[in-house]
Amino acid sequence: MSARRPLPRWADVALLPALNLLLAFIISGIVVLIIGQNPIDALRIMIGGAFGYGEGFGYTLHFATNFVFTGLAVAIAAHAGLFNIGAEGQAYVAGLGAILAALLLDQTHWLLVLPAAVICAAACGGLWAFIPGYLQAKRGSHVVITTIMFNFIASALMVYLLNRVLKPVGQMEPSSASVVNAGKIPQLREFLPFFGYAPVNVTIIFAIAALIGTYILIWHTKLGFAMRTLGKNPTASRYAGISNSKLIMITMTISGALAGLVAVNEVLGVQNRLVLDFPSGYGFVGIAVALMGRNHPIGIALAAMLFGALYQGGLELQFYMPAITREMIVVIQALVILFTGAMEGLLRPGLETIFMMRSPEAKAEAVARETATSDS
Amino acid sequence: MDFELLISMLAATLRLTTPLLLACLAGLYSERSGIFDIGLEGKMLAAAFGAASVAALTANMWLGLLAGIAVSIAMSMIHGAASITLKGNQIISGVAINFLAAGLTTLLGLTWFHQGGRTPPLPEGGRFLPITLPFASEISGIPVIGPIYAGLISGHNILVYVAFLAVPVTAWVLYRTRFGLRLRAVGENPKAVDTAGISVTRLRYQALLITGVLCGLAGAYFSIAQGSGFGNNMTAGKGYIALAALIFAKWRPLQAMFATLLFGFLDALQIRLQGTTIPGLGWEVPVQLIQALPYILTVVLLAGFIGKAVGPKAGGVPYTKER
Numbered sequence: 193m194s195a196r197r198p199l200p201r202w203a204d205v206a207l208l209p210a211l212n213l214l215l216a217f218i219i220s221g222i223v224v225l226i227i228g229q230n231p232i233d234a235l236r237i238m239i240g241g242a243f244g245y246g247e248g249f250g251y252t253l254h255f256a257t258n259f260v261f262t263g264l265a266v267a268i269a270a271h272a273g274l275f276n277i278g279a280e281g282q283a284y285v286a287g288l289g290a291i292l293a294a295l296l297l298d299q300t301h302w303l304l305v306l307p308a309a310v311i312c313a314a315a316c317g318g319l320w321a322f323i324p325g326y327l328q329a330k331r332g333s334h335v336v337i338t339t340i341m342f343n344f345i346a347s348a349l350m351v352y353l354l355n356r357v358l359k360p361v362g363q364m365e366p367s368s369a370s371v372v373n374a375g376k377i378p379q380l381r382e383f384l385p386f387f388g389y390a391p392v393n394v395t396i397i398f399a400i401a402a403l404i405g406t407y408i409l410i411w412h413t414k415l416g417f418a419m420r421t422l423g424k425n426p427t428a429s430r431y432a433g434i435s436n437s438k439l440i441m442i443t444m445t446i447s448g449a450l451a452g453l454v455a456v457n458e459v460l461g462v463q464n465r466l467v468l469d470f471p472s473g474y475g476f477v478g479i480a481v482a483l484m485g486r487n488h489p490i491g492i493a494l495a496a497m498l499f500g501a502l503y504q505g506g507l508e509l510q511f512y513m514p515a516i517t518r519e520m521i522v523v524i525q526a527l528v529i530l531f532t533g534a535m536e537g538l539l540r541p542g543l544e545t546i547f548m549m550r551s552p553e554a555k556a557e558a559v560a561r562e563t564a565t566s567d568s
Numbered sequence: 569m570d571f572e573l574l575i576s577m578l579a580a581t582l583r584l585t586t587p588l589l590l591a592c593l594a595g596l597y598s599e600r601s602g603i604f605d606i607g608l609e610g611k612m613l614a615a616a617f618g619a620a621s622v623a624a625l626t627a628n629m630w631l632g633l634l635a636g637i638a639v640s641i642a643m644s645m646i647h648g649a650a651s652i653t654l655k656g657n658q659i660i661s662g663v664a665i666n667f668l669a670a671g672l673t674t675l676l677g678l679t680w681f682h683q684g685g686r687t688p689p690l691p692e693g694g695r696f697l698p699i700t701l702p703f704a705s706e707i708s709g710i711p712v713i714g715p716i717y718a719g720l721i722s723g724h725n726i727l728v729y730v731a732f733l734a735v736p737v738t739a740w741v742l743y744r745t746r747f748g749l750r751l752r753a754v755g756e757n758p759k760a761v762d763t764a765g766i767s768v769t770r771l772r773y774q775a776l777l778i779t780g781v782l783c784g785l786a787g788a789y790f791s792i793a794q795g796s797g798f799g800n801n802m803t804a805g806k807g808y809i810a811l812a813a814l815i816f817a818k819w820r821p822l823q824a825m826f827a828t829l830l831f832g833f834l835d836a837l838q839i840r841l842q843g844t845t846i847p848g849l850g851w852e853v854p855v856q857l858i859q860a861l862p863y864i865l866t867v868v869l870l871a872g873f874i875g876k877a878v879g880p881k882a883g884g885v886p887y888t889k890e891r
Contacts (some may be wrong), residue, residue: 223672227679277660333870336659337815340606340808342865348860356854479663515679522671526664534650534661 199540199547209532210485211539216527224525228457240502242507248508250381250390250482254461256500258454263496264406265321265451267487268333271410272443273423274328277440278321278339280475286317286452288353290459291368291466292563294375309456310376317452318445320346325444329437335444347469354468355370360378368466377460393461397478398453403489409446419443451475468473473522474497480525483533571712574667575719577836582724583794585832586731587612587786587803591810592817592824593731593738594782598644600742600819601775602882603651604754606662607643608783609807610669615640617673620687620798621680623694623791632694632792637784643669644780646772652772653887666807674800687791687798696725696793725793727785734782739819751775755880758887768887786810791887819879831862 199208221231242252262279269276276282277531289312297305324338351366358368378394410416421429422439430436458470477499484498485491506521531538591608600603618639623632643665650661672687681687701722708718742748750771754761756770790806791798809831816830817823838858845852 223675227675244864277659277663327867327871328797331871331873333867333872336606337870338867341812341867344805344808344863345860348863352856355856356852359619411751476663476667481661483660516674517678519671519674519678520683522667524671526667526671527582529660530646530650530664533602534656534658534664535654537654538658 199544203543203547204473205486208536208543209397209484209491210541211543212532212536213484213528215539216524219531220520220524221529222257224520224568227515228502229515234509234513234516237509237512238501238505240505242505245388246386247388247390248504250392251388251504251507252497252500253396254390254392254457254500255352255398255503256496257399257457258474259477259481259496259499260403260492261450261453261457262475263485264402264478264489265475266478266482267485267489267492268406268410268419268450269443269447270482270487271416271423272439273426274325274440274443274447275336276321276339276444276451277336278342278448278475279454279478280471281339282320282451283458283471283475284343284346284350284469285320286313286448286455287318287350287459287470289313289452289467290455291358291371294371294460295369295508298371298373298375300374301463302377303379306377306394306456307375307459309460310453313452313455314449315452317455318449321444321448321451322441325441328444331441335440351468354466358466364514364517366468370465371460372464375460376464377456381460389414391462393457395453395457395461398456402450403493406450407489411489415442444458452476464469480529480532484528534544536557572715572719575715577840578835579723579837580839581718581829581833582720582728582732583837585828586724586728587789587794587806588813588828588832589731589825590727590734590782590786590789591732591807592828593821594779594786595811595814596738596742596817596819596821596824597751597775597782598779599879599883600816601772602758602885602887603647603659603772604662604884605647605778605779606659606811607647607665608804608810609805610662610666611640611643611780611783612787612790612807613666613673613801613803613880614643614669615784616791616802617650617669617677617687617787617798619788619792620690621677621786623690624681624688624797627691627693629694629696629792633785633788636788636792640784640787641777641780642663644776644783648773648776649857652769655888658884659803670762670801673798677798677800686799690708690792690796690851691773694792695796696727696789698723699729700726727789727793730785731789732825735821735825742821747760747774752880755882758882762887762889768889772887808825810863815866815879816869829857834858834861 198204201441207390224231224234241248243249261336262283265279265282266276290309293308293312294305299309320342324342327338328335354366354368359366377555380392380394380396381390410420418429418434418439421432421434422436454471454474459466463470481492481495481499483497485493502521502524506518509516510518534551574683591612595605595608615636619636622635623629626632638733647661647665650656651658677685677687704718704722708714742752750761750766754768754771761771762768785802788804795802810828813824813827813831816827838855841858842855843852
């Protein structure tokens with residue numbers, strides 16, 4: 193058999209991921225058919241719910257903000273060859289930093305609260321990712337397993353803290369005290385009534401900044417270069433004089449810090465207090481977002497918008513088609529992870545063959561090779 | 569702690585250990601063959617749903633069990649297709665399987681049974697009931713031995729005995745059969761196995777098949793033996809505890825039993841201590857600490873503070889035959 197020719201760059205970067213995504217959505221549509229609903233109608237309702245009116249769009253942006261943070265968290269780690277499954281736990285623990293900063297500064301001004309909350313949330317999230325990073329760098333335990341374990345440890349820790357430490361006296365529900373003044377960070381609806389009651393807030397500016405910052409970090413700084421080298425070939429980076437263990441710790445800390453910003457968006461932007469299990473899966477969606485976005489900020493921004501729309505459209509869908517619940521989104525997420533991640537290679541051979549057939553020089557070459565082998 | 573309480577605690581430990589042990593051994597076959605499997609949770613959850621659905625409809629526990637196993641094998645084969653045939657990332661595939669199971673079970677449960685995602689309660693014959701071993705009531709009067717035999721060893725459903733029987737069987741397969749030798753070899757050095765003329769692909773699929781069967785048993789245990797019917801996310805992270813136990817046991821069968829027994833005991837302890845206070849201090853026992861203990865212990869072990877856990881060498885790497 194002749195050696196496979198690599199795909200043209202545009203097909204590799206755009207066409208193949210798009211086809212994989214399409215496959216994931218087709219199978220999602222089949223699942224909708226199996227539960228006895230019309231996938232076309234469902235799609236129409238979801239698009240309308242996510243983009244059709246101001247408030248819906250505001251919710252889409254709000255969810256997308258979370259997914260940008262978790263997607264970037266997974267992507268930055270992935271560039272350095274690390275798989276951070278712990279964004280969920282990192283965001284959860286970061287809630288602690290966000291709420292404590294906000295409660296402490298509640299009587300001041302939001303211009304003071306916001307940076308303090310961002311720094312504290314990033315620090316807590318970063319710490320929760322630094323530990324697995326340290327354990328991989330210095331003690332050789334794999335970051336995948338450690339971050340899974342840290343998700344569960346975070347969950348137990350937060351249940352304990354909310355029940356025993358943060359819960360105000362006399363309150364039944366396990367949640368922290370609420371912020372009432374400056375701790376509530378400004379909502380975009382205060383300036384743009386277009387957004388209705390949607391909780392999209394100033395954190396979205398940090399999300400945009402994080403996208404740009406990540407692009408610069410990964411492709412235009414020495415640190416980013418070192419990270420990519422580590423991801424491609426750890427031996428090469430060690431020979432190039434890079435301290436791999438230091439780099440792993442730095443990367444994981446940045447990754448966790450980004451995941452931690454979800455807490456600012458959710459805790460101070462929506463709930464105004466720390467509640468049980470507030471990250472509700474956003475960290476895990478980050479895996480799908482990073483895979484779909486191919487670890488590139490532009491891809492991640494698009495993927496985050498898509499998942500934001502899926503979440504908001506999914507909520508809308510529950511009104512009109514009660515048979516399709518929130519779990520449908522989990523199924524779509526799973527299929528996206530499966531087809532754009534694990535089964536990425538499914539369509540590649542077929543696509544390569546098609547491209548080989550279509551390009552004239554490849555055809556000529558194949559013919560030449562065939563005659564050459566038959567001659568000898 | 570008095571003797572009777574101890575017996576009932578240990579009996580609870582055995583019941584809580586069973587699904588952990590089955591899932592842990594399932595993971596052992598897969599990971600020993602060089603395929604990481606963080607999808608144990610999803611396979612169990614899907615199997616629990618499949619088993620409960622069929623058992624509820626047919627009122628036959630054996631058909632339920634078979635359905636659970638079939639569903640679990642199907643999930644395992646998706647994992648195989650992604651990670652063996654397509655040479656994809658095994659971790660990502662595992663993550664996808666966990667989400668797929670979490671979403672599909674609830675969605676299909678709602679559509680088929682209209683009970684908020686639960687399956688209907690099992691009819692007569694749809695559930696594995698406790699088995700009283702012979703002479704249990706006769707010798708229960710004998711001090712020490714009697715209660716141990718009647719209260720601890722007897723009175724479990726058949727899957728509990730199957731799980732503990734699977735330990736020596738796995739040890740025998742792994743260390744005393746040709747298949748076991750090849751399985752261990754393929755996880756360490758697939759190239760050597762390939763050079764010896766044995767198909768790496770075939771061997772790994774066989775391993776995943778066994779993983780599917782064992783996860784199916786574990787899942788069925790949740791919904792048609794321990795419980796009566798399926799509930800949303802009823803495996804509740806047990807698949808990850810099994811994974812932790814597998815690392816804790818350093819991928820060895822007998823040690824897997826001890827590790828899962830330890831984690832099962834912690835679970836039983838945590839349930840018993842819920843809402844009680846520490847005598848003398850008046851503090852409520854922080855059960856969350858006990859809940860987190862399996863994970864903390866695994867992290868500590870992995871970090872090499874107590875011994876060192878090194879997995880199969882070829883784990884996580886798809887095998888490509890040289891052209």
